[in-house]
Amino acid sequence: MSxxxxxxxxxxxxxxxxxxxxxxxxxxSSFVAYPTPRNLNYWWTFGGILSMMLGIQIVTGIVxxxxxxxxxxxxxxxxxxxxxxxxxxxxxxxLHANGAAMFFLAVYIxxxxxxxxxxxxxxxxxxxxxxxxxxxLMMATGFMGYVLVWGQMSFWAATVITNLFSAIPGVGDTIVxxxxxxxxxxxxTLNRFYSLHYLLPFVIAGVVxxxxxxxxxxxxxxxxxxxxxxERDTVPFTPYATVKDGFFMACFLILYCWFVFYVPxxxxxxxxxxxxxxxxxxxEIVPEWYYLPFYAILRSIPDKLLGVxxxxxxxxxxxxxxxxxxxxxxxxxxRPLFKQFFWLWxxxxxxxxxxxxxPPEGIYVIMSRLxxxxxxxxxxxxxxxxxxxxxxKPLPNSISESVLGAKA
Amino acid sequence: xxxxxxxEHTRRDFLYIxxxxxxxxxxAAALVPLIAQMNPDASTIAAGxxxxxxxxxxxxxxxxxxxxxxxxxxxxxxxxxxxxxAKNVALASLPDPEPDSERVKAGHDQWLVVxxxxxxxxxxxxxxxxxxxxxxxxxxxxxxxxAGRIRKGPAPKNLPLPPYKFVSDTxxxxx
Numbered sequence: 001m002s003x004x005x006x007x008x009x010x011x012x013x014x015x016x017x018x019x020x021x022x023x024x025x026x027x028x029s030s031f032v033a034y035p036t037p038r039n040l041n042y043w044w045t046f047g048g049i050l051s052m053m054l055g056i057q058i059v060t061g062i063v064x065x066x067x068x069x070x071x072x073x074x075x076x077x078x079x080x081x082x083x084x085x086x087x088x089x090x091x092x093x094x095l096h097a098n099g100a101a102m103f104f105l106a107v108y109i110x111x112x113x114x115x116x117x118x119x120x121x122x123x124x125x126x127x128x129x130x131x132x133x134x135x136x137l138m139m140a141t142g143f144m145g146y147v148l149v150w151g152q153m154s155f156w157a158a159t160v161i162t163n164l165f166s167a168i169p170g171v172g173d174t175i176v177x178x179x180x181x182x183x184x185x186x187x188x189t190l191n192r193f194y195s196l197h198y199l200l201p202f203v204i205a206g207v208v209x210x211x212x213x214x215x216x217x218x219x220x221x222x223x224x225x226x227x228x229x230x231e232r233d234t235v236p237f238t239p240y241a242t243v244k245d246g247f248f249m250a251c252f253l254i255l256y257c258w259f260v261f262y263v264p265x266x267x268x269x270x271x272x273x274x275x276x277x278x279x280x281x282x283x284e285i286v287p288e289w290y291y292l293p294f295y296a297i298l299r300s301i302p303d304k305l306l307g308v309x310x311x312x313x314x315x316x317x318x319x320x321x322x323x324x325x326x327x328x329x330x331x332x333x334x335r336p337l338f339k340q341f342f343w344l345w346x347x348x349x350x351x352x353x354x355x356x357x358x359p360p361e362g363i364y365v366i367m368s369r370l371x372x373x374x375x376x377x378x379x380x381x382x383x384x385x386x387x388x389x390x391x392x393k394p395l396p397n398s399i400s401e402s403v404l405g406a407k408a
Numbered sequence: 409x410x411x412x413x414x415x416e417h418t419r420r421d422f423l424y425i426x427x428x429x430x431x432x433x434x435x436a437a438a439l440v441p442l443i444a445q446m447n448p449d450a451s452t453i454a455a456g457x458x459x460x461x462x463x464x465x466x467x468x469x470x471x472x473x474x475x476x477x478x479x480x481x482x483x484x485x486x487x488x489x490x491x492x493x494a495k496n497v498a499l500a501s502l503p504d505p506e507p508d509s510e511r512v513k514a515g516h517d518q519w520l521v522v523x524x525x526x527x528x529x530x531x532x533x534x535x536x537x538x539x540x541x542x543x544x545x546x547x548x549x550x551x552x553x554x555a556g557r558i559r560k561g562p563a564p565k566n567l568p569l570p571p572y573k574f575v576s577d578t579x580x581x582x583x
């Protein structure tokens with residue numbers, strides 16, 4: 001999306017069109033001639049995979065909406081009708097439900113990659129923050145979609161999450177009533193969640209366009225974290241990046257299809273096959289796996305308001321990452337200490353996910369507290385100090401030197 | 409293209425400010441219905457009228473659950489032991505100190521009426537469970553005593569009391 005296009009259409013019709021709307025040149029310069037660092041590894045294919053997942057979610061979602069009824073008496077039944085009566089309904093719903101999980105799996109890998117290779121650092125701060133916004137929108141969309149099923153877990157997830165806002169001093173209860181449209185989660189809540197669940201994916205698509213735009217202004221980061229200096233450091237997007245993205249998309253689809261066709265309910269909770277009952281809270285309520293780390297952080301703090309602040313803080317702190325990490329070296333490859341703290345942080349994130357699925361008692365509470373402490377310390381203490389004290393390894397002179405050796 | 413700027417105030421300046429002001433007020437006014445439509449509608453409010461509950465069939469030690477404004481209301485017929493437990497607690501040791509006398513209506517010590525929604529994040533606590541003989545919330549482990557007061561766990565407040573009054577000795581009106 002930057003620089004002058006070298007796009008020269010052969011056909012007269014395309015030339016005529018290009019003169020009036022130069023969209024061919026835009027696509028050509030963004031996805032064909034666009035220079036990508038020659039050393040990108042497979043961790044860089046997840047941006048493409050995420051675009052694909054967004055597309056799959058939108059297509060399956062629009063189709064499911066043709067059969068779904070957003071009413072408290074009919075929602076659960078209509079989902080079951082999709083599963084049993086609608087042609088290929090079971091497939092479409094399993095694709096959509098597991099697609100959400102795959103979407104989050106891909107986004108977590110994408111984010112871990114960004115953090116390891118310092119992709120949030122100058123000049124990519126806005127690119128990174130747009131990514132955090134997309135992630136927040138994904139969380140809201142995923143949550144509201146889960147509520148639409150209107151099973152027990154749906155209902156109580158809606159109750160617990162909307163009640164997070166009751167922690168706001170003074171106006172908390174008024175806000176919660178406004179969110180519900182009643183005195184408890186009910187039909188108005190379900191209706192508005194349906195409306196927003198349909199809207200937000202398109203908002204995500206809009207922010208994704210900004211994200212890609214910002215990416216193409218700054219250029220991609222790469223495993224060395226040093227910027228391309230000459231044409232020897234880059235290769236054209238097509239065929240090199242397209243085929244690499246395409247190949248790994250296919251591999252990712254195999255995993256996705258394995259879930260859809262072999263264990264479609266593995267990632268879900270059996271209680272969500274019980275219709276919503278406002279009179280009975282299930283013995284144990286847990287969110288979907290992709291929210292578990294944040295749920296563990298919420299529960300680890302014995303104070304309601306502080307717990308909610310920590311929950312939102314643990315996500316919002318990501319937006320400040322470009323300024324919390326003070327090191328001038330981008331890539332973790334040349335940061336021996338950062339590397340260790342980073343992998344420990346990854347283990348802590350996964351550990352928090354595991355703790356979020358455990359009952360809030362005994363050793364689990366103590367472990368959640370320690371892990372939450374490290375989660376925040378990584379951002380607030382470790383990253384700022386590492387930039388000052390860490391002795392980094394020497395950087396290669398260029399990307400091509402790192403790939404081909406000094407003689408090249 | 410050139411813009412003519414003049415030190416004098418022109419009619420265009422006036423129109424610019426006036427249009428901007430009307431536009432800002434109009435946009436703010438348009439937000440009112442857009443936001444207000446999400447608040448409880450007329451039918452929801454109408455359905456929140458007071459209800460009568462007959463206490464006679466509730467046995468000693470039994471806790472029943474009724475719904476008012478889509479909220480579960482716990483009505484506990486407390487035993488002598490439960491009342492004593494609720495009264496003999498050092499108030500200073502409570503996270504949200506309230507004597508038992510403020511939790512029930514005078515002369516009706518045996519009847520505890522509370523809104524059965526955990527003050528943490530809105531789950532429904534389970535009756536006759538936990539360390540304090542009252543309620544235990546399965547979501548995040550909050551525990552309430554026989555007066556519905558928070559004793560342990562992340563919930564910040566006691567179970568709230570709904571507005572209610574005794575119509576007769578065996579009948580209450582909630583709302």
